[in-house]
Structure formats: structure tokens, C-alpha cells
Amino acid sequence: MSALAGIRVIELAHERCAQVGKLLADMGADVIVVEPPEGAAMRRHGPFAGDEPDPERSLSWWHYNTSKRGMVLDWREGEGREALLALLQGADVLVEAEDPGVLACHGLDDAALTGALPRLIHVSVTPFGPDGPRSSDEATDLTLIASGGIAAVCGYDDHSLPPIRPMGGHGFLIGAHYAFMALLTALIERETSGLGQKIDVSLNAAANVTTELASYNWLVAEIPVMRQTGRHCGSVISMPTQYECTDGRYVNTGVPPRTGRQYETILKWFRDLGLDADFPETVFLEMGTQHPVLDLTKVGIDDEITAIYSAAREALAFASSRMTADQFFQSAQRAGLPVGIVYSPDEAFEDEHFRARGMQVTMNQPQLGRPVRYPGAPYAFEKTPWRLASVAPGLGEHTGDVLAEAGITAPGARKGD
Amino acid sequence: MSALKGIRVCDFTGQLAGAAATKWLAAFGAEVIRIEDPTNNGAWDLVRGTPPYVDERRGHDLGGGFNNHNTEKLGITLNLKTARGREILEQIIAKSDLVTENYAAGVLERLGFGYERLKEIRPDIIYVSNCGFGFSGPYRQFKTWGPIVQAVSGLTFMSGLPGREPAGWGFSYMDHTGGQYMAMAILMALFHRKRTGEGQWVDMACCDAALTLNGSALLDYSVNGRTSREAGLPAGNRSVWPAMAPHGIYRTAGEDQWIAIACRDDADWERLAGVIGEEWSGQVRWRTLARRVAAQDVLDALMDGWCAGFDKFALERRLQQAGLAAAAVSDARERIDEDNANDGFDLWPEVEHSAMGKVRVDGLPVRFSRTPQKIRRGGPCLGEHTEKVLGELLGIGAAEVAALRAEGVV
Numbered sequence: 001m002s003a004l005a006g007i008r009v010i011e012l013a014h015e016r017c018a019q020v021g022k023l024l025a026d027m028g029a030d031v032i033v034v035e036p037p038e039g040a041a042m043r044r045h046g047p048f049a050g051d052e053p054d055p056e057r058s059l060s061w062w063h064y065n066t067s068k069r070g071m072v073l074d075w076r077e078g079e080g081r082e083a084l085l086a087l088l089q090g091a092d093v094l095v096e097a098e099d100p101g102v103l104a105c106h107g108l109d110d111a112a113l114t115g116a117l118p119r120l121i122h123v124s125v126t127p128f129g130p131d132g133p134r135s136s137d138e139a140t141d142l143t144l145i146a147s148g149g150i151a152a153v154c155g156y157d158d159h160s161l162p163p164i165r166p167m168g169g170h171g172f173l174i175g176a177h178y179a180f181m182a183l184l185t186a187l188i189e190r191e192t193s194g195l196g197q198k199i200d201v202s203l204n205a206a207a208n209v210t211t212e213l214a215s216y217n218w219l220v221a222e223i224p225v226m227r228q229t230g231r232h233c234g235s236v237i238s239m240p241t242q243y244e245c246t247d248g249r250y251v252n253t254g255v256p257p258r259t260g261r262q263y264e265t266i267l268k269w270f271r272d273l274g275l276d277a278d279f280p281e282t283v284f285l286e287m288g289t290q291h292p293v294l295d296l297t298k299v300g301i302d303d304e305i306t307a308i309y310s311a312a313r314e315a316l317a318f319a320s321s322r323m324t325a326d327q328f329f330q331s332a333q334r335a336g337l338p339v340g341i342v343y344s345p346d347e348a349f350e351d352e353h354f355r356a357r358g359m360q361v362t363m364n365q366p367q368l369g370r371p372v373r374y375p376g377a378p379y380a381f382e383k384t385p386w387r388l389a390s391v392a393p394g395l396g397e398h399t400g401d402v403l404a405e406a407g408i409t410a411p412g413a414r415k416g417d
Numbered sequence: 418m419s420a421l422k423g424i425r426v427c428d429f430t431g432q433l434a435g436a437a438a439t440k441w442l443a444a445f446g447a448e449v450i451r452i453e454d455p456t457n458n459g460a461w462d463l464v465r466g467t468p469p470y471v472d473e474r475r476g477h478d479l480g481g482g483f484n485n486h487n488t489e490k491l492g493i494t495l496n497l498k499t500a501r502g503r504e505i506l507e508q509i510i511a512k513s514d515l516v517t518e519n520y521a522a523g524v525l526e527r528l529g530f531g532y533e534r535l536k537e538i539r540p541d542i543i544y545v546s547n548c549g550f551g552f553s554g555p556y557r558q559f560k561t562w563g564p565i566v567q568a569v570s571g572l573t574f575m576s577g578l579p580g581r582e583p584a585g586w587g588f589s590y591m592d593h594t595g596g597q598y599m600a601m602a603i604l605m606a607l608f609h610r611k612r613t614g615e616g617q618w619v620d621m622a623c624c625d626a627a628l629t630l631n632g633s634a635l636l637d638y639s640v641n642g643r644t645s646r647e648a649g650l651p652a653g654n655r656s657v658w659p660a661m662a663p664h665g666i667y668r669t670a671g672e673d674q675w676i677a678i679a680c681r682d683d684a685d686w687e688r689l690a691g692v693i694g695e696e697w698s699g700q701v702r703w704r705t706l707a708r709r710v711a712a713q714d715v716l717d718a719l720m721d722g723w724c725a726g727f728d729k730f731a732l733e734r735r736l737q738q739a740g741l742a743a744a745a746v747s748d749a750r751e752r753i754d755e756d757n758a759n760d761g762f763d764l765w766p767e768v769e770h771s772a773m774g775k776v777r778v779d780g781l782p783v784r785f786s787r788t789p790q791k792i793r794r795g796g797p798c799l800g801e802h803t804e805k806v807l808g809e810l811l812g813i814g815a816a817e818v819a820a821l822r823a824e825g826v827v
Contacts, residue, residue: 153587
């Protein structure tokens, strides 16, 4: 059995909430994504299969709409609106990301939704919430990353270079994750109360509380922070943690050793690799083994502590200059040091660990007549596994089925009419 | 009534990647009991005593991050190396719906509380583990921090300017997001148990969750055979999926001040060109997306030059009034204290912390119409609720708790 089996979801197609529908559908909910007659805007987003810009070949659409059924319904029009309301009578959840006021102006205000349908959980994802001072602002993924505080802390030590928006639609994904958590919380509560409710999610608010120390350094102590290359922001410029290896790829050296045991680990790793003789600061690594816990409050004050602390970071940088990124990552981790390799997404996808974890899931892709590998489960459930039930729907693929199930013979005709 | 009232969590999570998950549960009324080790003052959770601090005091009850991530939770200490400590833990587990943790894979089992043992104690227990690489696979013994998860999963790579080293993320994005996926896993397992009575284990790996966030790039690879390096990714602040131009973060007046502008289509460009109102912006060459994309180097240089004369907030308002998507790149002071965008949400609630006093923390970016959410109590001091939990939950009297304390059990 799937965790969300039997949960019927109506999703009004929008790039801001596509991930919410995917998370639901891949865990077993019956998600019906409702598109306008011209198709969802995301169908025109690349990349495209075979680089052919075609609404049935958008890989963004394919990714974000797995396991869903799809229908075409012009829900803003009178008859289409009636059909949507009829569908919602049999639904548990409505997920949408229309601009504030759009649903109400088409006769789908709160009274018509959660008011008339008391079991319905209505999740509304908007850039700035439904009614705040900036609720009518225009926003994209880029502008949300900027207003939400993420861009300010991503970038380079060189501040003549701009702050950076990490690619991947994270301005939408962050809000979608909170939206999904919220609707699951409401579903659990409904099991007891029998009642649904309206949930508002602000994408800007979501980004704002997803910046770790960039927010709480200010909240707690009004400490401003600045962006730094490939590592955490901070109030001062910190030592680098990202290094280029001999093959031109990068590694991340993580949090440096702090305990005597960790110094023993790094020293043993250096000796095993024969790097200890060449590394000029091996003596400080040896001294580090004598400290049960290095007193980091004395870094910069006590010369010996500072030298020991710096030596560990220097050691990792030194090692990265002597081997490939793969060698560094594998050998340091096997020695017990938490470090990372900066993989491109496809390199991660092909890595033996992710493959062994089932992170490649193959489905037959009708548009291509061949199997396609998709990214796998974000979580491994023992009893109610995540799965891909189907590829993303073609435009209007299930319109007839969905209307027939709801007893609607044609858009606009209510059941029993 | 709170949505998750009546749910009890035996919680071993910490840092941010785990603590964020149970913070959500506690905000919606679940009783979250954090179990910490009295023999090392809860040192496993690094942020317990690390900066920022509210004042000059230092110590394991004064870490600002810990308070931020552990609001509304109860905190007790238990020495699991003692028989009595393990016995008390068993009693807590027997009365809990969930056991949650984000130790390295296998640590809880070595403490004597692996999933098989948990099921013996409570057959319908939900166990959600959260670690970097998960409990299976060749790297199951590898260790991670947020930045390592981001590096290994492709997220770091996807952030940066073309031809330069990765810019990555200036914070542990995957600690937040890993915590969110852990919360999703917990909530779905709870929903399933509510409907069927069946518990289960969820092996949540931050790296797995992170990898799935690269969907479009991964399909470009698996369908088109194009690696991200071959595709010239990352694309800096430019938008390739969907194509937009101009699309960037441009320097404005002042030191290190910037604005993000996204011109979504040709209609947007017409409006933007109208606002710019210069000779170059009126040129026919910029009127179609294809030509704007093809000449982005030139266009971005022109945009940089134009934006440089404006205050970022004034320009943001001017562009928004023209119906354009633009936002100043805001720092913490600007977005937390000076922006009214989040006024409709209780986004930075002030909590009462037993040692730190009143402190603001991250709230939740969601609003429920019918059920309440609450973030008012600060994170627990070490063992702050030991008497309360042992007394109210297990009926262990104050004298016995004192004896346990003397024996080093709590």
C-alpha cells in the first residue's frame, strides 16, 4: 500500500507548485494536474528531449509531473469552473499557485472552496502570501532568491562579482517543501476532526527562514554576514574549504578536525599516503593529537592552537593538490574524514553509491519509444515505498477518464444533471 | 486544537538537518522529547554552544543556532551507557509514536536501540533515521555536513559563474532541506499508521533528497546524453530553463548593492525598455527573446550600466510598478527588520529561552485557517525537562530523579 493511497488531489498546473504535486503523486496520491487548453506554461520550458521544443517533450514537465494524471479544463470559464467545482467535491486536496485574488475573481473564493467543501484541504502557494503589503509584486525564482536572502550569501570572496542564484528552481522548491509538509499535517489532523482547511504558503517567507546562520546571526546578535567562495557566509573572511584537485575538479574539505582523535585520523591518512614527509606542518598535526579537544576560542590568540588549527586545513589543501578529486574524496572518507567531491548532477547520478541506493529509476517513455532513467526516491520507506507510477501525462491525456469518473459527461455538466 | 496534539516523539535529532524536522512537529503540538547525553553536556549537537550568542556568556545552553532549531521541544538527559538509563529510554520509547535521529548510520543500533529492538519495545513504532548517505550503499559509513551533501549531490556545482570555481551555497541548504524531507517522511509514516495501525522505518538520506532536486539537469543527461559540464552549466544568474533575458543580478548604487531582474518574455521587455527609456533600449534588436538571449553579454553589460545609477529599493519599486519581476538583493537587516513583505506571517517570533531570555527565531512560512501553530518557548537547556518528563510521563518521583542524578544516569 502507498502512504497516500486514496488521496485525491486537484492541482492547477503552475511552476510554483508542480513539486508539491510530484511529492504527493510519487507517494501514491491520485494527483490530477489541470491544464488550460494551450497547455501548462512549463511545457514550454526546456530542456527538451532531442532539443526539439515541443510541449510533449519538455524535460522539466516530464520531471515535475511523474505519477500524475492530466486533464485539460478551462476552469476560469463558466462551464469549466462548474466542472472544477464538481471535481473538487470528490477531492481531498486542492493545490494551486495562482496569483492572489485570481481564484476569487473567477468565483472560487474561500466560501466556494473550503467553505462549501468542509473536508477540502486547499493549499495556496503565492510569492508573498495572499494579502501582505507586497502580495501583488511580480516574482520569479531569481527574484525570490534575492528577496528571500539567499542570493546575498551565495557567491565569491571577490565582491566585484555578483551574488549568485543557485540554479534549479530552489526559490519554488523551498516553498513547495513547506507546502507539502503543511498539507500532510492538515491531512493527519483531518483524520481526527473530519475537517479540511485553507493553507497559505509564501515563497518569499519560505526562503527567508531557509538561510541558516544568515538569518539567525542577525536575529540573535545583529551580526551581518558576507558571501564567500564555496563555503558558509560569515562576519569575517574565513579560510577556504573548497580546493581544486589535479584533475581540475573541486573538493570540499568540510569542518576541520577539532579533537585529538580527529588529528590522529588525519595524521594516519597522511602517513598511509606518504604525504607526511612532504607536508611542512606535519609536526602541528602531531601536536594536535595531544589535545583531547582543541579550544577553538583560542584560535588567533594562542600561537600554538592557531598553528594546530590551521595545519589541519592546510593538510587537506595540501592533499587536494596531490591527487584527483575522486581519489581525495574516496581516500579521505575511507580514512574517516568528512569531505566531499563537487560532482555535477550527472556525475552524482552515475556514482556507484547513488546507483546502489536505487537513485536511477527507469520508465518507458512513449514519446521516445525507449526507457528513460529518472531520479529516484528522496526517502526510503520500509512499508509504503516511494515509486514512479507513470510518466508525466500528455496534454489532456486523462480528461475523459477523470470527467467520466466524476460523472461529468461534458465540461460544465454536473453529476446528475 | 493543534494538528499534531497527542503525538509523542522520542527525539535524538540535532544540528539542523534533524532538529528542523522535529521543530515543525513541535510547532504543531507534538510532544517532542529530546534525549541528550549528560556525560558530555550534549556535545554531539555542535550548535548547542556555538555562536551567535545574545551576550558575553558562553556555554552549552547559549548557542543561538540551537535555540533557533529546537523551539517548543522538551529536553532531558539520559546516560545510555548505564543500565538504568537504557531502561528509562525503553519506557519512553514504549510511550512514543516516533523515534527520530540523525546520527551517523548505525550509531543508535550500537547504543542498543536499532530498529529491531525498537519494534520489540513498541511494535507499531515509527523510526525515521536521517543521515548523509543513508543506511545502505558503498558510502554508508561516510560522514557528511550540509556543505558535503551539497557538493556530492550536484547542488554546489549548479551554483556559480561559468568558467569559475563553484560559488556553492553560503549556508547549509541541505540541512534545512534534509530536515524538511525528514519531516515529510515522518508525517507520511504517521498518516499511514493513523489509517492502518502499521509502523515502519524510513531511511532518509540527505544526499538522496538533494540529488532529486536536480531533475531537469538529470533528464537532460539521461535523455539527451548531455553532461552538465558539456552543457556549460552552471549559467551564473542567467535562466536557461526557461530561457529569459535579461535575467541577472546587476550592480546598483552604493557599495556591494545589487538588484535581481527577470525579464520573462517579449511583453516584459517592452515594459522594461520603456522604463529604461534610453537610445539603446529602444533598438529593434532587443525585441525578440532569441536575439536578447544570443547577445546576453552585451545586454547584461548595458543593464549593469543602467542599474548602477539607482538605489536598489527605489529601482525595485519602479520596475514593480511597471509590472516587472525585480527584487533588491537583501541582507538580513533589510529583509528581517526593514521589509514588510512577511507581515501576514509570524515569521520571526520571539521566544522565551530559560537562559538566554527573549530571542527571535525563524518561524514558519505557512498559515493554517483552522488549526494553530506555536513557536513561543525557546530550545531546552541541557536536561531542562528531565524532572518533568520522568515525573509526568513515567511516574518517577523527584527523590528518585535526584538519586538518578547522583548516579550519573541523568
